Amino acid sequence: MSTSTQPKVVHRRGKDTVKSWPLPDRIAYFSCWAVGIGLCLVAAGLILFMLNKGLQYVSLDLIFSNPAVGSDQSQTGGFLAPLLGTVILTLVGTIIAIPLGVATAIWIVEYGRPTRLARAVESGIEVVAGTPSIVLGIFGLLLFSNGIFSFMSFRALGGAVAGRSFLTAGAMMSLIALPLIFTSTREALQQVPAQVREASYALGKTKWSTIRKVLIPTARPGILTGTALGMGRIAGDTAIVVILLGATMQIEKVGSAPIVSTLRGTGSTLTSYVYNNSPAGEGNAPQKAYAAAFVLLLLVLALNFGIDILSRRSKKEIV
Amino acid sequence: MNSPTPLPPIKRIDPSRAPKVVDPRHDTLGAADAIAAAVAPGSSNRVERMRIDDLSIAYGTKPAVRNVTLPVREGEVLALIGPSGCGKTTLLRSLNRLTELTDTAVATGSITLNGDDIHALEATDLRRRVSMVFQQPNPFPMSIFDNVAYAIREQAARRPSKSALAPLVREALEDAGLWDEVGDNLDHPALRLSGGQQQRLCIARALASKPEVLLMDEPCSALDPKSTEIIEELITRLREKVAIVIVTHNLQQAHRVGDNVAFMYLGELVEYGTVEQVFNAPRAERTQNYVGGVFG
Numbered sequence: 001m002s003t004s005t006q007p008k009v010v011h012r013r014g015k016d017t018v019k020s021w022p023l024p025d026r027i028a029y030f031s032c033w034a035v036g037i038g039l040c041l042v043a044a045g046l047i048l049f050m051l052n053k054g055l056q057y058v059s060l061d062l063i064f065s066n067p068a069v070g071s072d073q074s075q076t077g078g079f080l081a082p083l084l085g086t087v088i089l090t091l092v093g094t095i096i097a098i099p100l101g102v103a104t105a106i107w108i109v110e111y112g113r114p115t116r117l118a119r120a121v122e123s124g125i126e127v128v129a130g131t132p133s134i135v136l137g138i139f140g141l142l143l144f145s146n147g148i149f150s151f152m153s154f155r156a157l158g159g160a161v162a163g164r165s166f167l168t169a170g171a172m173m174s175l176i177a178l179p180l181i182f183t184s185t186r187e188a189l190q191q192v193p194a195q196v197r198e199a200s201y202a203l204g205k206t207k208w209s210t211i212r213k214v215l216i217p218t219a220r221p222g223i224l225t226g227t228a229l230g231m232g233r234i235a236g237d238t239a240i241v242v243i244l245l246g247a248t249m250q251i252e253k254v255g256s257a258p259i260v261s262t263l264r265g266t267g268s269t270l271t272s273y274v275y276n277n278s279p280a281g282e283g284n285a286p287q288k289a290y291a292a293a294f295v296l297l298l299l300v301l302a303l304n305f306g307i308d309i310l311s312r313r314s315k316k317e318i319v
Numbered sequence: 320m321n322s323p324t325p326l327p328p329i330k331r332i333d334p335s336r337a338p339k340v341v342d343p344r345h346d347t348l349g350a351a352d353a354i355a356a357a358v359a360p361g362s363s364n365r366v367e368r369m370r371i372d373d374l375s376i377a378y379g380t381k382p383a384v385r386n387v388t389l390p391v392r393e394g395e396v397l398a399l400i401g402p403s404g405c406g407k408t409t410l411l412r413s414l415n416r417l418t419e420l421t422d423t424a425v426a427t428g429s430i431t432l433n434g435d436d437i438h439a440l441e442a443t444d445l446r447r448r449v450s451m452v453f454q455q456p457n458p459f460p461m462s463i464f465d466n467v468a469y470a471i472r473e474q475a476a477r478r479p480s481k482s483a484l485a486p487l488v489r490e491a492l493e494d495a496g497l498w499d500e501v502g503d504n505l506d507h508p509a510l511r512l513s514g515g516q517q518q519r520l521c522i523a524r525a526l527a528s529k530p531e532v533l534l535m536d537e538p539c540s541a542l543d544p545k546s547t548e549i550i551e552e553l554i555t556r557l558r559e560k561v562a563i564v565i566v567t568h569n570l571q572q573a574h575r576v577g578d579n580v581a582f583m584y585l586g587e588l589v590e591y592g593t594v595e596q597v598f599n600a601p602r603a604e605r606t607q608n609y610v611g612g613v614f615g
């Protein structure tokens with residue numbers, strides 16, 4: 001290598017430092033930098049705060065005992081019922097949302113006909129995605145208080161349909177998860193090259209078996225990612241719980257059938273528990289609110305982690 | 320726009336502008352009759368698997384294949400050559416009705432498989448009997464085993480078990496010359512194979528349903544010379560098992576693997592004959608211009 005050209009290069013490189021930039025560039029650069037650092041600090045602070053408060057107040061006792069009526073914090077029990085409530089509600093919402101979201105995405109990407117209806121459905125899903133959950137909640141209450149939906153909840157003493165239950169809340173919750181599952185499935189399907197579909201048809205496969213045996217397995221990591229996001233949103237929502245689940249302290253069953261009785265009954269979730277026990281609610285047990293919030297955070301993180309592993313594993317089978 | 324009249328339908332093209340089998344202005348060697356005789360039924364004593372008869376295909380009003388008549392015979396490799404855009408792919412894809420996936424494609428004429436009109440068959444059944452390998456290797460994002468097994472599964476009324484499929488998968492991989500390389504790693508994702516291996520996997524997949532005709536659309540154009548050589552040897556070997564139609568724009572390749580050669584130009588069949596005849600003594604002037612000088 002010739003050394004005569006070397007100094008020139010070094011010189012030019014040395015000139016291209018932030019110091020050599022024009023003033024507006026430097027100001028812009030440092031503001032972006034400061035904002036970035038600032039956001040990191042906020043996020044780190046939030047997590048440290050949650051960790052600190054959470055670890056301070058959380059205990060196995062709290063997790064494994066049910067809420068109770070009491071005049072001070074030492075008598076009001078733990079949050080086992082709300083924890084189970086979060087799990088049940090998330091499962092109900094997800095189980096409804098996955099088939100709907102995946103089927104809609106398949107229809108849009110693989111058939112897309114009639115074109116106008118497909119467009120309308122896509123915009124419809126966008127509208128749902130942008131609807132505040134409290135609007136979904138109040139709409140759900142109106143809808144599910146109808147007589148025909150009495151099988152989903154129960155009749156109150158006067159005979160009116162309550163419209164509140166894990167099922168009705170879960171149905172509305174599915175609308176929160178659906179756009180996320182739909183979008184990520186749609187994106188995953190759109191990424192499958194047209195050649196792969198053609199290869200399947202060329203082997204004498206029908207469209208349906210191509211979808212079932214090739215496209216859905218290929219899109220699985222995408223479906224899982226959307227599901228994880230959706231589950232996180234359901235677990236974190238409060239408005240629909242307060243309106244449609246009733247936020248009763250315990251899980252109140254309806255009837256005696258094993259699973260159905262729970263699904264038709266009311267309950268609470270960690271979010272409504274946090275709200276009710278925070279200084280904003282009536283419980284005024286902030287320490288339990290911190291502990292429950294901490295558990296909720298852990299739950300959502302664990303969920304994302306688990307789904308990430310699953311999605312990575314199914315990706316590994318593919319590529 | 321000067322002419323308000325729409326393009327004429329394929330069947331009624333002005334003969335002076337778009338001639339039939341051979342343009343008389345170029346037919347200085349009297350090729351038309353010789354080619355008509357060569358493509359006629361009974362011109363060879365080999366069994367005819369498929370017959371393309373007076374086939375024309377257009378995309379909307381734009382003709383891509385014009386009045387082509389060709390036989391596809393057992394134990395032979397038919398090489399389709401011609402410049403890019405002359406309709407080779409379109410012709411090939413019509414043989415297993417893949418052209419039907421293109422909404423604008425319109426076809427006239429007839430194609431038969433063992434004497435039966437292919438449009439009278441179920442498309443799914445036809446495509447198992449006339450299978451296809453594409454220009455780009457396109458394995459499914461699943462394991463090597465599943466890629467091959469996918470072609471056979473669901474064919475039977477009852478779902479065959481993995482152990483029942485294993486011998487068939489092995490046989491297909493052996494036919495495609497891939498077994499020695501992947502036999503121990505059938506669970507590996509197909510997308511981790513090299514390009515040449517992926518293409519041989521696609522050949523194995525196409526052979527798994529024991530087709531009568533194998534269609535190959537420039538199967539080596541995306542591959543390195545070594546993989547190309549392996550696949551050409553494979554084609555020569557497979558000829559005994561299955562009738563092969565291969566599209567290639569590589570004349571040397573057509574010369575190496577072909578038994579019969581069809582030269583297409585602007586959608587028409589210009590020349591058809593044995594590989595020696597087409598390359599050494601082309602009858603049409605356009606064939607001479609196209610293949611001339613290629614072999615020194």
Ligand SMILES: Nc1ncnc2c1ncn2[C@@H]1O[C@H](COP(=O)(O)OP(=O)(O)O)[C@@H](O)[C@H]1O
Pocket residue numbers: 378382383401402403404405406407408409410421423
């Ligand atoms: N899907 C399609 N839609 C419209 N025109 C097409 C389509 N596929 C091919 N064509 C046209 O048909 C003609 C023949 O194409 P093709 O069969 O791909 O030729 P080749 O394989 O010989 O290159 C070309 O003019 C091409 O532009």
Ligand SMILES: [Mg+2]
Pocket residue numbers: 407408409
């Ligand atoms: Mg082509």
